[in-house]
Amino acid sequence: AQIDKMNRDFSSNENAFFLCSMALIIFLMQCGFAFLEAGAVRSKNTTNILIKNLLDSCIAIIGYWAIGYAFGFGKTQNSTVDLFIGSSNFFLSGFNDYPKFFFQYVFAATSATIVSGAVAERCEFATYITYCSVISSIVYPILTHWGWASGGWMKQGIKTGDINTTYLDFAGAGVVHLCGGTISFLAAWMMGPRIGRFQKEGEDPSPEIKGHSVPFAALGGFILMFGFLAFNGGSMADIVQPGEGNIVALAMVNTILCGAFAALTYLLWHYFTHGKWTLLLTINACLAGMVSSCAGCNRMEPWGSVFVGIGSGLIYLALSKIMLRYKIDDPLDAFAVHAGGGGWGLISTCIISHDGIAYGIGDAMAGKGNDRIAQTFAQLGWQLVCLSAIVIWSLLWMGPIFWFLKKINRFRVTVEVETKGLDIYKHGEAAYPLHAYGHGWDDFEQI
Amino acid sequence: AQIDKMNRDFSSNENAFFLCSMALIIFLMQCGFAFLEAGAVRSKNTTNILIKNLLDSCIAIIGYWAIGYAFGFGKTQNSTVDLFIGSSNFFLSGFNDYPKFFFQYVFAATSATIVSGAVAERCEFATYITYCSVISSIVYPILTHWGWASGGWMKQGIKTGDINTTYLDFAGAGVVHLCGGTISFLAAWMMGPRIGRFQKEGEDPSPEIKGHSVPFAALGGFILMFGFLAFNGGSMADIVQPGEGNIVALAMVNTILCGAFAALTYLLWHYFTHGKWTLLLTINACLAGMVSSCAGCNRMEPWGSVFVGIGSGLIYLALSKIMLRYKIDDPLDAFAVHAGGGGWGLISTCIISHDGIAYGIGDAMAGKGNDRIAQTFAQLGWQLVCLSAIVIWSLLWMGPIFWFLKKINRFRVTVEVETKGLDIYKHGEAAYPLHAYGHGWDDFEQI
Amino acid sequence: AQIDKMNRDFSSNENAFFLCSMALIIFLMQCGFAFLEAGAVRSKNTTNILIKNLLDSCIAIIGYWAIGYAFGFGKTQNSTVDLFIGSSNFFLSGFNDYPKFFFQYVFAATSATIVSGAVAERCEFATYITYCSVISSIVYPILTHWGWASGGWMKQGIKTGDINTTYLDFAGAGVVHLCGGTISFLAAWMMGPRIGRFQKEGEDPSPEIKGHSVPFAALGGFILMFGFLAFNGGSMADIVQPGEGNIVALAMVNTILCGAFAALTYLLWHYFTHGKWTLLLTINACLAGMVSSCAGCNRMEPWGSVFVGIGSGLIYLALSKIMLRYKIDDPLDAFAVHAGGGGWGLISTCIISHDGIAYGIGDAMAGKGNDRIAQTFAQLGWQLVCLSAIVIWSLLWMGPIFWFLKKINRFRVTVEVETKGLDIYKHGEAAYPLHAYGHGWDDFEQI
Incomplete structure (x- = not known):
């Protein structure tokens, strides 16, 4: 009994400590996004992008505390309702699992912050406040209920005979x-490109609109890489059962491997086609690789990261080109990085992770029978259903909201x-007030 | 026996790990303060403010190791002396609880670093070294003895009949x-405003002196928010007893909630009065909110943060206006943020935290009797005594020191x-040497 | 049995958590190096130095995963071979101790990143990719096998009679x-100084080449200090045996103490000789002090840090002067900081750490006999053998590689x-594209 009690106390404290420390680092990703985006805009829009990223944290904590957590993980008696939404613990009433809440909150804040890059340099503040509130309090929490709460419909999956599917997204x-x-794409498309971004027909090609500070973008990239390791490792959410610590580390190793392969894939492609070693796009590719590792970094051998990483580098490349082709102006490539990386992650984990299609085919080729192939493809099918549901849900919510904001002329400045x-x-x-610069030491030779 | 030993070993290692990892993040707050302040000064004073923040860590570790820790937490035989000061473990002799020392050191370094913002752009280096040494080695450590060491007089409080007060400051x-x-106020007042900050009577209003880099200020703000979560969560200082992990997370949740409510309160006030969404002042308000949560974040329900957060946003607003009214030039609003937030935190925790006045009144209104009301107001009274003692102690030490430095002409440049x-x-x-800029690729069209 | 199992599960999870969280912070040191170096180069070379630091992480993870870890810590049957190199677990096959791998990887990435500062502003990208791959996959891993793997020859040391030496490098x-x-020195020397760095005979003295941003250098310095605490504390690699948590904290305390004493030593020397309070060189001295603490921070009383710290400040000073005297251009003082600090650390730990020469002499003076003196000097001797081996090994690998790259004209731009x-x-x-600056609000008075 003493042992059991000690085990219980230890476990809850250990998990609390683990969740809190990982959540802390994930919280810093707000700083990472802020600087990745600040570096990528012109100096005249720098304060604007910084305040958006600051307020993400503030708005998300209030919204997620008030209703978001309840929708995501609140208990629901009716199991049919529970398939779709949680419905208790509003304002955390009757609730005291704060480590879980804090950890889930930093994820909610992340989901909202992605969009600000896609609408940078032209989005109205009212629009920003609206989408940030809605995403972190409603759209994202309900998705997590579907995919992560025990009663959610995506999590439940289809179970029939030998087939047993669920939503795989660590x-x-x-x-x-x-x-x-997805919301980034929608917002960038509905908002239209920045003035001067694309030439009209018959005009000379417009010069690219460059960001004002490569170092800030790099700073953001480094902080995001740091944060992603905690994001993926911390998603274990538990570090007391046998072997869990190992999985946390495996998740981190796969995260950095996927990022590295994506980055080098893109870098080499760019070098061979353009003759330049690009930093900014390599950072984006690295982030796309890390995003793609989110789905299966806990269930994948490190060699699987070669596949996932290279794939995400190529998908980032393809999607960013497509956006240009269709003249959709996404200054941070938020769509290519997050939707491309995320979508590829969901698919690739059904292929290369443990019990994935590659293992099924391997078994078949090794003469161990085809039994697992049906299961692995069924899992991929279900995953595609979930993927589509996420896209549709995001569009269904934000489409009307953006349309309405456009209607009342509060969409774009x-x-x-x-x-x-x-x-x-x-x-x-002003980000860099002119009066604040310069000095009067003319007599010093070297300044 | 085996269990007890294991429990002991585990507990001490777990707490060491917890303290060290939180202390690490708190250590990074020096970087946060450095950039918050660097962004808020003009480019000609940037190196100056950065080196001050770097040296805070260096001077504080030496002073706190030599005498600070001994004053704060060294054992003292005589219990009367022990009310006021610790007196052993100088140079950590006979001491080996390094996790505790390391954790306390990062706090000491923080207490010293607050002041540099208030005297930015005009403080002599000698003055800086003096106040930094004195605060981190003497003024602050003795305060912690009063408030946190088991024998300190503020901690002991008054115990008589039903009344049982102590110093509440998590x-x-x-x-x-x-x-x-408080020291920031004193320093800013004694030093006088920066040249050109306030117009003299009959002159045209002086333009505001702006800082040279909003992004640096924001970087500092983000890092400080990150650090504050560890600052408040880590103050649990122990994570092995049942429920402690939960309290750590609760403290972090309350910290970010208080910051968010303070930030949004100020932001909305500023928008409705000035028509602008200010970033820099919103950061300050957010920090004030986090400061105010320090006192009771471990004993407050999240809804209490609404009260504490909004209150600190308003107090920050009021104090920063008062400073302007009286032409006291505190470039970083260090007084309004830290004294305002800190003071409000001490008071509000007696109101809204568990066993606070709100609970006492609630009991009375619910017909459960008035017994607790006396206790809760007595607690508030004692808290005000402690608050006054902190202010007076700080002024009594630094007033003569600053006066002396002024006398010998080493106070201001x-x-x-x-x-x-x-x-x-x-x-x-120079922070940005002119020779280090520019390039010669004239033939590249876009640079 | 239940207790043992619980103890085992707990221990492995706890260590995994500890290693992962420390490794995370060490990973951020890449960001620290990036900004320390970015601030120290001219604006025209900023993107170049940032991408190098980004790719360090990417190249190192792939190389270390493929072969580095196998060379460093892979099991080897033949004990003679095992003296020199590990030879299994290539591509982590047959391996699942991911926490250890992740922790070792961040160290490998650090070893490679040091060099980029020494060759800043003139190194060919091909050279960079080559040396980064070779160091992180071959040179560094084999050194760790020698010094840290149980079968390595440096670790084994000499054991004969009363003498029992090993390689002391925590x-x-x-x-x-x-x-x-060492590799930094070699690279800086073979590459030659930057154009305009040193005057030729008879010419006027060249002006110093200054970096373009003191704040970036300071940001890097702060992040590196943060990282070093985890670097040294995390090297415990285990936090479950009695007293280990205390040692982790002791290591951190000694790290910051060494850094502080080195920084203040240099700062005061510089002030008394030049009349200026230098920030940039003080940061370097602080880092040199932290480097020197690496060797023995776990086995040294805090007062020992006075000796180690002051010594490393002086050695940094001496080596940086010598480099100037011989006109070897190391823009970041990577040689003086890392080789100077590292070498002094190896030596000083034999003097001042527990069981060091100081203790031996102390015993002798206290009349406890001379027995330990022989042992302590033998240990110093062996340490010097190891120190020489590290230098020679590094030079033997990189000398021919740099020579070859020079031969094929891919060494310097x-x-x-x-x-x-x-x-x-x-x-x-361009780091700061001109087109991205400015705004059009002429009618606002203050911008």
């Missing part, structure tokens, strides 16, 4: 990144504000 | 932030140095 | 920093590229 490739990436920059007009704060 | 709203904020900037004259290092 | 002062620092900057020519990405 760390949110689907519910976080595909959701955020005016031409004058966009041309002259949002910082001074909207925030009264 | 993570240092009083001993860290109110102390640092000369007018020429202030006008032309401290970086080149004092440090020989 | 966290890699030798195998990480001395190795990286052309004069035109160096003069005009690497960013645009090599990467197509």
Whole structure:
């Protein structure tokens, strides 16, 4: 009895400590997104993008505390309702599993923050506040209920005879990144490109709109890589059962491997086609690789990361080209990174992870029979159903909202504000006030 | 026996791990303060403010190792002396609880670093070294003895009949932030405003002196938010007894909630009065909210954070206005953030935390009798005594020191140095040397 | 039995958690190096230095996964071979101790990243990729086998009669920093100084080449200090046996103490000779102090850090002067910081750590006999053998490789590229594109 009690106390404290420390680092990803995006916009819109990322954390904690967690993980008596939504613990009433709440909150904040890159340099503040609130309090939480709560319909999957499917998404490739990436696409498409981004027919090609600070973008990239390791490792959410610590480390190793293979794939492709070693796009490719590892980093041998990583580098490449072809202006490639990486993660985990299609085919080729092949393809099928559901759900919510905001003229800033920059007009704060520079030491030779 | 030994070994290792990892993150708050302040000064004083924050860590570790820890937590035989000061373990002799020392050190370093913002752009280096040493080695450690060591007089409180008071300050709203904020006020007031900050009578209003980099200020803000979560969660200092992990997470949740409510309160007020969405002041308000959560984040339901957070946003607003009204130039609002947030935290925890006035009144209204009301108001009274003691102690130490430094003309830099900037004259290092910029690729179209 | 099982499960999970969380923070040191170096180069070479630091992580994970870990810690049957190299677990086959692998990987990545500072602003990308791959996959892993694997020859040491020596290097002062620092020296020397760095005979003295951003250098320095605490504390690699948690904290305390004493030593020397409070060199000295603590921070009383820290400050000073005297251009002082700090760490730990020469002499002076003196000097002798072996091994590998790269003209960029900057020519990405700056709000008075 003493042992059991000690085991119980130890386990709950250990998990609390684990969740809190990983959540802390994931929280810092807000800083990472802020600087990745700040570096990628022009100096005249820097304050604007920074405040958006700051407020993500603030709005998300309030929304997720009030209703988000309840929708996501609140207990529901009726099992049919429970397939779709949680319905208790609003304002955390009757609730005290704070480590879980805190961990889930930092994920909710992440899902909202992805979108700000896609609408950078032209989005109205009202629109931002609206989508941020809706995503972190409603859209994302309900998706997590579907995919991660024990009663959710995606999690339940189909169980019939030899077939036993579920939603495979360890760390949110689907519910976080595909959701955020899909909404990014929708927002970038409905908002239209930045002024001057694409030439009209017959015009000379417009010069690319470059961001104002490569170092800031790199800073954001480094912090996001740091954060992703905690994001994926921490998704274990438990580190007391035998072998769990090992899985946490495996998840981290696969995360960095996927990122590395995606980054090098893109870098080499770019070098051989353009003759330049691009930093900014390599960072994006690396992040796409890490996103794609979210789905299966806990159930994949490190060699599987070669496949997942290279694949995500290529998908990032393809999607970012397609966006340009169709003149959809996504300044941060949020769609290509998060929807591309996330979608590929959901699919590839059905192929290369333990019990995936590759293992099924391997068994068949080794003469161990075809039994697992049906199961593995059924799993892939179910995963595609879930993938589609995530995309449709995201579009169904945000489409009308964006349409309405456009209707009431609160979707995009005016031409004058966009041309002259949002910082001074909207925030009264230039990122680099001219008066604050310079000094008077003319007599020092070297300054 | 085997169980007990295992429990003991486990507990001490687990707590060591917990303290060290939280202390690591708190250590990074030095970086946060450095960039919050660097962004808020002009480019000509950037190196100066960065080196101050770097040296905080260095000076504090030496001072806290030599005498600070001994004053704070060294054992003292005489219980009367023990009410006021610790007196053993100088240079950590006869001591080996390193996790506790390391954790306490990062707090000491924080208390010293708050002040540098208030005296930015005009403080002599000698003054800085003096106050940093004195605060981290003497002023702050003795306050922690009063409030946190088992024999300290504030901790002991008053115990008589039904009344049982103590000093309620989980993570240092009083001993860290109110102390640092009070000294900030004193320093900013004694030093006088920066040249050009306030117009003289009859002159045209001076333009505001803006900082040179909003992104750096935001970077600092993000890192400080990250650090505050560890600051408040880590203050549990123990994570092996039943329920402690939950409290750690609760503290973090309350911290971010308080920050969010304070930030949004200020942001909305500013928007409705000025029509701008200010980033820099919202960061400050958010930090004030987090400071105010320090006192009771472990004993407060999340809904209590609404009260504490909104209150601290308003108090930050009020105090920063008052400073302007009286023409006291505190470039970082260190007083409003840390003294305002800290003081409000000490008071509000007596109101809204478990066993606070709100609960006492609630009992009375529910017809459960008035017994607790006396206790809760007595607690508030004692808390106000402690609050006053912290303020007076801080002023009594630093007042004469600053006066003396002023007397010997080592308090503030000369007018020429202030006008032309401290970086080149004092440090020989311009933050952005002109020679280091530019390139020669004229033939590339887009650079 | 239940107890034993629980103890086993707990221990492995606890260690996994500890290793992963420390490794995470060490991973962020890549960001620290990136910004320390980015701040120290001119704006025209900023993208170049950032991508190098990004790719360090990517190349190292692939190389270390494929062969590095196998060379370092793979099991080897033949004990003679085992003295020199590991030879199994290539591609982590037959391996599942992921926490250990992840932790070792972040160290390997660190060893490679040190060099990029020494060859900044002139190194060909091909050279960078080559040395990064070779160091992280071959040179460094084999050194760790020698020094840290149970069968390695340095670890085995000499055991004869009363003499019992081994390689004392807790966290890699030798195998990480001395190795990286030695290669830095070799690379800087073979590559020659940057154009304009040193005047030719008879010419006027060249102005110093300054870095473009003191704040970035400081940001890197802060992050590296943060990382070093995890680097040294995490090297315990185990936190379940009695007292281990305490040692982790002791290692962290000694790390910050050594850094502080080195920083203040250098700062005061610089102030008294130059009259300026230098930030950049103080950061370097602080890092040198932290490097020197790597060797013995777990076995040293805090007062020993006074000796180790001050010594490393002086050695950094001496080596950086010597490099200038011989006109070897190491823009980041990577040699002085890492080889100087690392070498001094290896030596000083034989003097001041537990069972070191100081203790031996102390015993003798206290009349307890001279027995330990022979042992302590023998240990120093063996340590010097190991130190030499690390230097020679590093030079033997990289000398021919650099010579070959020079031979095929892939060692250093052309004069035109160096003069005009690497960013645009090599990467197509200016760090601060001119078009991205400015705004059009002429009518706002204060911007």
